[in-house]
Amino acid sequence: MTDTTAPAAAPGGKQFFGHPSGLMTLFFTELWERFSYYGMRAFLILYMTDLARGGLGLETEISGAIYGLYTFGVYALALPGGWIADRIMGQRRAVFLGGVIIAAGHFTLAAPIVIPNSDFWSFFLGLALVVIGTGLLKPNVSAIVGDLYTNDSPERRDAGFSIYYMGINIGAFLGPIICSYFAERVDWHLGFSLAGIGMVFGLIQYARGIGHLRGAGELTGDAAEPARVSQAQRQLWLGIAAIGILAAAVYGLSATGIVNVTVIGFAQVTGLIVVVVAVLYFGSIIAFGCHDNVERQRVFVIFLLFIGAAMFWSGFEQAGSSMNIYARDLTDREVLGFLVPTGWLQSVNPIFIILLAPVMGMLWVKLGARSPSIPVKFGMGLVLLGVGFLVLAWGSLYVPEGAADNPAVGVAMTWLVVTYFFHTVGELALSPVGLSSVTKLSPHRLVGQMMGTWFMGAALGNLVAGLVAGRIESLPPEQLFTVVASIVVGSGLIFVLFSPLINRLTHGVK
Numbered sequence: 001m002t003d004t005t006a007p008a009a010a011p012g013g014k015q016f017f018g019h020p021s022g023l024m025t026l027f028f029t030e031l032w033e034r035f036s037y038y039g040m041r042a043f044l045i046l047y048m049t050d051l052a053r054g055g056l057g058l059e060t061e062i063s064g065a066i067y068g069l070y071t072f073g074v075y076a077l078a079l080p081g082g083w084i085a086d087r088i089m090g091q092r093r094a095v096f097l098g099g100v101i102i103a104a105g106h107f108t109l110a111a112p113i114v115i116p117n118s119d120f121w122s123f124f125l126g127l128a129l130v131v132i133g134t135g136l137l138k139p140n141v142s143a144i145v146g147d148l149y150t151n152d153s154p155e156r157r158d159a160g161f162s163i164y165y166m167g168i169n170i171g172a173f174l175g176p177i178i179c180s181y182f183a184e185r186v187d188w189h190l191g192f193s194l195a196g197i198g199m200v201f202g203l204i205q206y207a208r209g210i211g212h213l214r215g216a217g218e219l220t221g222d223a224a225e226p227a228r229v230s231q232a233q234r235q236l237w238l239g240i241a242a243i244g245i246l247a248a249a250v251y252g253l254s255a256t257g258i259v260n261v262t263v264i265g266f267a268q269v270t271g272l273i274v275v276v277v278a279v280l281y282f283g284s285i286i287a288f289g290c291h292d293n294v295e296r297q298r299v300f301v302i303f304l305l306f307i308g309a310a311m312f313w314s315g316f317e318q319a320g321s322s323m324n325i326y327a328r329d330l331t332d333r334e335v336l337g338f339l340v341p342t343g344w345l346q347s348v349n350p351i352f353i354i355l356l357a358p359v360m361g362m363l364w365v366k367l368g369a370r371s372p373s374i375p376v377k378f379g380m381g382l383v384l385l386g387v388g389f390l391v392l393a394w395g396s397l398y399v400p401e402g403a404a405d406n407p408a409v410g411v412a413m414t415w416l417v418v419t420y421f422f423h424t425v426g427e428l429a430l431s432p433v434g435l436s437s438v439t440k441l442s443p444h445r446l447v448g449q450m451m452g453t454w455f456m457g458a459a460l461g462n463l464v465a466g467l468v469a470g471r472i473e474s475l476p477p478e479q480l481f482t483v484v485a486s487i488v489v490g491s492g493l494i495f496v497l498f499s500p501l502i503n504r505l506t507h508g509v510k
Contacts, residue, residue, distance in 0.1 A: 026213075029205065030141055030202075032202025033141070034168050035172075037074075039174075039178060046325075046328060046342060048067070056123065061474070065267040071317060071320070072270065074130075076456065089219070090218045091144050091147075095136070095206065102137065103196045103199040106192050146161075169353050173351060175195070179343070181343070184341045274459070285299055285446070291443070294507050298441040298442070307457075312427075312461065315488050316385060316426070345416055348417055352425075360428045374510070376499045379493065379499065380430070381426040381427065381492070382430070384426030385423055388419040388421070388422035388426070389488070391418050392419045396477040438450050
């Protein structure tokens with residue numbers, strides 16, 4: 001990952017309300033990328049489980065596993081995406097190439113419009129392209145934002161990131177509204193096309209505004225030496241070849257019947273491998289990579305945050321899976337004779353973030369020294385997530401018979417809106433402090449690696465969320481959501497109860 005302490009772009013040049021004009025280029029790039037990502041996510045599992053309107057007609061459990069693997073890949077590939085940018089092409093080129101691959105992925109998903117009977121091959125190829133492209137674009141566009149500012153202006157940098165994150169949430173709000181409407185009401189593949197068109201808009205304005213970046217995001221220093229780039233390219237091709245051989249071996253074993261490989265089983269094994277690798281990684285860093293007990297104890301706290309983050313995202317990211325199915329099958333979405341598209345409810349969370357993020361920020365500033373500690377905020381985030389699921393479980397008790405066949409007799413949308421409110425407040429309590437804490441707790445030489453573990457926690461959580469969503473048809477919703485709520489609330493209470501001990505392990509990091 002990019003070392004954010006590297007020299008920033010040279011000061012000067014055009015300004016936008018006191019910020020580098022390149023910030024607006026990145027603002028709209030990320031806005032359109034998030035438009036495409038969340039626009040497709042709003043109807044992805046609906047498309048997979050639909051048969052009546054030309055969807056894939058897959059079982060919910062299989063669809064949940066595919067959804068989990070897809071969202072897992074989006075976060076997991078941020079690690080190699082950052083490495084490729086740092087070693088081979090720089091963040092600037094990685095962002096553009098990533099956007100091109102994302103757009104190609106969305107248009108591949110839309111391919112059945114012109115290529116009959118191509119749904120399955122184009123579907124999986126399209127998802128793979130979106131995953132690869134997002135892995136290149138997502139971590140590197142954020143890195144360029146940081147490089148726009150000199151290292152002696154942390155306040156302006158923080159303000160710049162606040163503006164940038166507003167673009168993320170505007171895109172996350174608009175994507176489901178537009179893409180989901182046309183996907184659900186006109187044609188699924190039109191929704192995929194609109195997501196691709198959104199990414200193309202992002203690429204056009206990125207290309208037109210790239211001059212405003214003023215050198216930010218380019219390879220510099222030792223990393224730009226041809227010998228180093230060539231060595232990194234060889235390592236990349238060796239890695240790709242190894243993955244290809246492994247994939248071919250798995251396919252061969254499956255095709256010959258030696259090993260029964262299923263999507264669900266593959267997702268479960270992937271999750272187990274991530275957990276084992278994470279434990280081994282943190283164990284090796286604590287045992288051999290730290291210089292003293294202070295570093296060891298702080299890295300152990302990062303490991304605890306990794307677990308907490310994975311727990312949180314495993315619940316939070318059900319917004320696009322189990323909660324989406326709940327909205328489609330068990331929720332009364334009719335308002336004044338208009339049936340609200342299922343995916344529109346995916347826009348509730350970004351609305352709450354836009355409204356509540358300034359409030360939460362002012363609250364922490366107001367509390368000052370009395371602001372909750374790192375583990376307490378993590379505990380608060382998990383507990384609020386669980387409260388949201390308890391609200392949904394409560395609402396599930398009022399689902400009438402036959403609601404799945406007639407959405408107009410389901411429960412009110414208010415239950416989902418209130419759930420999203422608690423989830424958003426929980427996100428604002430946990431996610432920003434998690435990102436900040438990892439950078440503060442990490443030994444300086446390990447910051448990039450430790451930030452990578454944060455992405456892997458999110459990836460693992462997304463994978464688990466997809467697997468849990470697959471159980472929504474085999475378990476009553478009130479039972480499923482109560483179990484999820486119990487687990488995350490219990491985890492949050494553990495963070496709060498053990499906060500004095502965890503605070504001692506941080507050695508003064510707030």
